[in-house]
Amino acid sequence: MARSALLNVMVQAALKAGKSLSRDFGEVQNLQVSVKGPGDFVSQADFKAQKIIHDELLKARPTYGFLGEESEEIKGTDGAHRWIVDPLDGTTNFLHGIPMFSVSIALERNGEIVGAVVFNPATDELYTAERGGGAFLNDRRLRVASRRVLSDCVIGCGVPHLGRGNHGKFLVELRHVMGEVAGIRRVGSAALDLAYVAAGRFDGFWEVGLSPWDMAAGILLVREAGGFVSDFNGGTDMLGTSSIICGNEHIQKALAEVIKRPIPTK
Ligand code: IPD
Ligand code: CA
Ligand code: CA
Ligand code: CA
Known part of the structure; x- marks a missing residue:
């Protein structure tokens, strides 16, 4: 190297x-x-x-x-x-x-x-x-993991802390993802979460409310390991929107769909 x-x-x-x-x-x-x-x-x-x-x-x-x-x-x-x-x-x-x-x-x-x-x-x-x-x-x-089905996957996430983030919206995302995947992890360092996706340890990761310094390096790690990265709008303005969803081509897409599911009305 x-x-x-x-x-x-x-x-x-x-x-x-x-x-x-x-x-x-x-x-x-x-x-x-x-x-x-x-x-x-x-x-x-x-x-x-x-x-x-x-x-x-x-x-x-x-x-x-x-x-x-x-x-x-x-x-x-x-x-x-x-x-x-x-x-x-x-x-x-x-x-x-x-x-x-x-x-x-x-x-x-x-x-x-x-x-x-x-x-x-x-x-x-x-x-x-x-x-x-x-x-x-x-x-x-490094190469991202190759699993294609969410039910086989371990997915990392961030959890909004006291005084920050939309706790209600996060709980809805969590409930939706929880119903689809093999396991969910919360490491507590977004940069490491992204490095773990690059290393194939996590099949995917999502978080909202991040700052540019939390994810700038990790985004390149994931991309250079063959992964796909988007913001919560499906674009690539992660630093501008403070949001990120990533994984291999299949898991990134599937995870984004699950996360986008609307908040249940009752
Ligand atoms: C935090 C970590 C954490 C994420 C928080 C960040 P800090 O960064 O990346 O995983 O969930 O949103 O603020 O403050 O420990 O550098
Ligand atoms: Ca940070
Ligand atoms: Ca810091
Ligand atoms: Ca800090």
Whole structure:
């Protein structure tokens, strides 16, 4: 697997941030935590990881824009390129000592995602993709699962948290999907959910209410592993609509149909 120089910069940034997260994960009870809103936390670990990534990426490409969860967007002088970064995806898991969290770094060129890195430091799993070059887990090339029938499938989802999202609508989606599939999982890191779809661990995934940094890298991983990705309207404006449904060609379509079913009137 040959990585471009730019992807290597992203990998190095993710690994360095991952080291910092691993250290903080070992002493999670001592971390300073603040509350952004109901059920929405951020810690020193998030801020430290973002600074590491920001400094590494901007050192390599000072003119690119930078959109990271924990700071205001920085517009670059190079209008074509932008980094989209979640320094710690799965903060709630992290703060509860659950080793399912990730660093997510995407590179956008003229509005298209062309590079992706998702790294889980707790399992040492490094997912990478470049547009047209395939998706990888460490050195292994990835392919989405090939199951064609929903009743054989394990599907990942996001669950809206306290104070955010339409809980009633989600429960209807869940009820509809639950009635069709073999199993449903909630990992707690959207970037990892998408990486799991790319790796064929999940047959599909859906979530609404995501931010660009939660899914930009994961979208490219799924596509480069041969998967299909759409927003809730059937288009491809996932970042603009905050919604995503994905899987292989068959499962993505079938899942989208089930999720679209109307809310029962009684
Ligand atoms: C969250 C995770 C979670 C998703 C939430 C996100 P954060 O990101 O991706 O899986 O359900 O909507 O906000 O806040 O832990 O980076
Ligand atoms: Ca957050
Ligand atoms: Ca996130
Ligand atoms: Ca985050």
